[in-house]
Every structure is written in structure tokens, then in C-alpha cells.
Amino acid sequence: MEKMNAKEALNLLIKDVISDPSEVSLYENRWVRHCLYVGVAAGRIVRAINENSEHYAYFKDYIAEHGPLDEDYAIVSGYIHDIGRKISHPLHTTEGYKYLCDLGYMEEARSTLTHSFIDNDINNSADPVTGEDRYNFINNYLHSVELTPYDNIVQLCDLFCLETGFTTVERRLLDITKRKGIYENSLIHFNKTMELLSRFELDDDYLEMKADELGCSKDDLSFYSIFPEISKETLDKREEDREELLKFIRDNMPDTPQLLEKK
Numbered sequence: 001m002e003k004m005n006a007k008e009a010l011n012l013l014i015k016d017v018i019s020d021p022s023e024v025s026l027y028e029n030r031w032v033r034h035c036l037y038v039g040v041a042a043g044r045i046v047r048a049i050n051e052n053s054e055h056y057a058y059f060k061d062y063i064a065e066h067g068p069l070d071e072d073y074a075i076v077s078g079y080i081h082d083i084g085r086k087i088s089h090p091l092h093t094t095e096g097y098k099y100l101c102d103l104g105y106m107e108e109a110r111s112t113l114t115h116s117f118i119d120n121d122i123n124n125s126a127d128p129v130t131g132e133d134r135y136n137f138i139n140n141y142l143h144s145v146e147l148t149p150y151d152n153i154v155q156l157c158d159l160f161c162l163e164t165g166f167t168t169v170e171r172r173l174l175d176i177t178k179r180k181g182i183y184e185n186s187l188i189h190f191n192k193t194m195e196l197l198s199r200f201e202l203d204d205d206y207l208e209m210k211a212d213e214l215g216c217s218k219d220d221l222s223f224y225s226i227f228p229e230i231s232k233e234t235l236d237k238r239e240e241d242r243e244e245l246l247k248f249i250r251d252n253m254p255d256t257p258q259l260l261e262k263k
């Protein structure tokens with residue numbers, strides 16, 4: 001099977017869902033628009049990392065070993081990560097995986113399962129996995145693959161891309177958490193999300209040097225500078241959103257926090 005390219009991923013994403021591309025703005029296709037933003041964001045992040053790969057502590061060893069990150073593969077992984085929503089909303093991870101595997105896209109199917117679990121750990125999810133068989137299937141799959149930057153990139157993109165565009169992870173988590181509610185691992189998921197985000201910042205000493213050279217602040221060169229569509233107002237509200245989110249988690253946290261599974 002040939003590798004899927006970004007154009008094919010886009011066609012497959014909208015196949016049987018949208019016959020007229022202008023329909024993509026319709027309310028019922030919100031998830032498709034979210035996938036488009038995740039794909040675009042994944043591509044942009046790869047370009048940014050490749051341009052400065054030696055100044056991203058988390059990614060530089062992988063790139064030294066494997067070469068520059070593959071922008072097209074990242075875009076494909078982003079476009080199709082939620083493709084299972086064609087079949088079932090609550091079971092979209094496993095249904096998306098089956099859908100792509102049935103078409104022969106075994107490697108591309110990866111992001112359908114990995115995108116919801118930061119660092120490919122089933123505990124690091126915004127909501128619990130339903131069904132024992134499904135839990136075991138996903139957990140076994142996550143243990144069978146080695147974590148790559150592409151997994152992390154789609155995991156992060158899923159956490160700052162709304163169906164209306166890019167936002168901060170704090171704003172996106174507020175949106176997810178208020179819609180889906182809280183469960184035992186919500187606080188773990190929040191902490192993991194912030195840790196994940198930090199890996200996409202340039203190394204601090206390089207940032208400092210670059211900010212000096214350009215006569216700007218370090219904030220102007222932060223991860224979010226790759227996404228100038230995010231308004232200053234939203235960026236300035238990060239701390240406020242973070243506090244609101246943490247308060248919401250703490251106020252609604254079940255009495256006996258427990259990990260689903262310890263690694």
C-alpha cells in the first residue's frame with residue numbers, strides 16, 4: 001500500500017460526509033473542520049521544528065537520528081485523527097482505526113488511536129475509555145508502538161484546535177472539560193498537557209539570545225507565535241483560563257482519585 005498523502009487524506013476525511021466542499025461550514029460537520037485545523041497546525045509545527053531542530057531539546061535527538069520531520073505525514077495524521085467520527089462519535093478512536101486498516105492504511109491509522117492519549121499512555125486522556133475490550137485493545141496498541149514526535153504533535157494539536165480555529169490549550173481544555181465533564185484522571189491530563197506544550201517551546205537560552213537579537217520579548221517567539229490567528233485577548237487570558245479550569249476540575253473531582261492503570 002502506498003503512503004497516503006495530504007490530498008488523499010483530505011478526500012478520505014470528507015468522503016461520504018461532505019459532497020459539496022462549501023458544506024464544510026455546516027454545524028453538523030464541526031468535527032471535520034476541527035480535523036482540518038489539526039492537520040494544518042501539525043504541518044506548521046513540523047516546519048517550525050525543522051527550521052530550528054537543534055534548539056528543541058525534546059526533538060533534536062529524534063531528528064539527528066531520523067532526519068527532518070515529515071511535514072506531509074504530520075498533516076495526514078492530523079487530518080484523519082478523528083475520521084472514526086464518520087462511524088461513531090463515542091467510539092471514534094477504535095472505529096477510525098478499523099476504518100483505515102480495512103482500507104490498508106495501517107501506519108496512517110496510528111493517529112486515530114494515539115491522538116487522545118498523551119505520550120501514548122491510556123491514563124493521560126481527557127475522558128475515560130469505555131468498554132473493557134475496547135480499553136484492552138487500545139492499551140495493547142499503545143504499548144505496541146514506540147512514541148514518536150508525530151504522536152506528540154497530533155496530541156498537542158488536538159488540544160488547541162477548535163472547530164473554529166486555533167486557540168490556547170487552556171481555552172480548549174476548558175471547552176473539552178465543560179462539555180465532557182471530569183473524571184479521575186482529569187488533573188493528570190491537565191498536567192500532562194502543560195508538560196507536552198512545554199516541549200514545543202524553543203530552548204530558553206536560544207530564546208533569550210534570539211529575543212535580544214530581534215529586540216522583542218521571549219513571549220513573541222513562544223510556541224503560540226506560530227499561530228498568529230490566536231487573538232492577543234485569548235493569549236492574555238491564559239492564566240485566568242487556567243485558574244478557571246483548575247477550579248472546575250477541583251470542584252467536580254470524584255472523591256477518590258484513582259489511576260485507571262499504573263504503568
Ligand SMILES: [Fe+2]
Nearest residue numbers: 034081082158
Ligand atoms: Fe480531535
